[in-house]
Amino acid sequence: MNTVIDFQTPDEVSDYVRSVPADDFYILGRGSNSLINPDSIVPTVIRMAADAVVPEINGTRVRLGAGMPMNRLQDFALKQGLSGLEFAAGVPASLGGMVAMNFGCWGRSMSDFVTGIQVVDDRGEIRWLTVDAAQFSYRTSVFHQKKWMVVAAELELTTSDSETVRTAMLANIHTRIEKQPLRDKTFGSIFKNPPGHYAAQLLESAGLKGRQWGAIQLSDRHANFLLNSGGARYSDTIQVLELLRSTVQSVANIELELEVKIFK
């Protein structure tokens, strides 16, 4: 089993990064989009603690810690009457993971709100990145090329009132529950949507929706969600992912790209 270190401050991350080889650790948020090999030879997973950075508010601009879980972030926005992040309500992610993945849905993504990102780079330097330097695009960013840890982010939200924000959040959670297996163990969308296609539609057309392999099932509600009913092993999941990919390749001649991050 990997060791997990939750850091409280950017300085702690910096000291750690300076003291170990880069291959010694993985960077993780809440793990909601990640498949981790429990027998990995990489010994350590590092994360920012949920309460590591105290939120700072300057009008509609907020500075928040990367470890902040989405439900806490939603509570914070609700209390402050700040609107923007309702589209992510109900998702078990961290702010840092959402920035790294450029989390998005329903035509919105994190890059619409991020104005700056505090990172610890691979040399242990603590610095602020501009949005351009983050190289945001569809479900990706510079953090998939460089082993830099997001420790905080600055977001520009808009003024609203708590009741309006709450109503929008609840509506979005309701929509997710209707369309996605939100209460099951999943990692959200397995594959990215290829240009001009929906991965879920391709998987469904290939006859894979609802199919089961032991403890693993492709959701019968949303065909781009894989469910673990308990006891699914890392190696089984890898095999199923490969089977899904190769089936769509042979049926539709389209190569699906994983959205889920695999930590070998």
Ligand SMILES: Cc1cc2nc3c(=O)[nH]c(=O)nc-3n(C[C@H](O)[C@H](O)[C@H](O)COP(=O)(O)OP(=O)(O)OC[C@H]3O[C@@H](n4cnc5c(N)ncnc54)[C@H](O)[C@@H]3O)c2cc1C
């Ligand atoms: C029910 C459900 C619904 C979902 N719906 C959506 C959706 O609508 N849209 C969407 O885009 N995704 C969705 N997801 C997927 C997932 O929540 C997002 O990808 C989210 O951004 C991942 O956040 P995380 O903190 O869990 O990241 P993790 O899974 O922990 O990590 C994901 C990637 O980000 C990197 N990372 C994490 N934290 C940091 C950090 N601090 N610094 C640098 N890199 C970091 C990791 O190295 C990894 O590469 C859903 C998932 C679930 C379970």
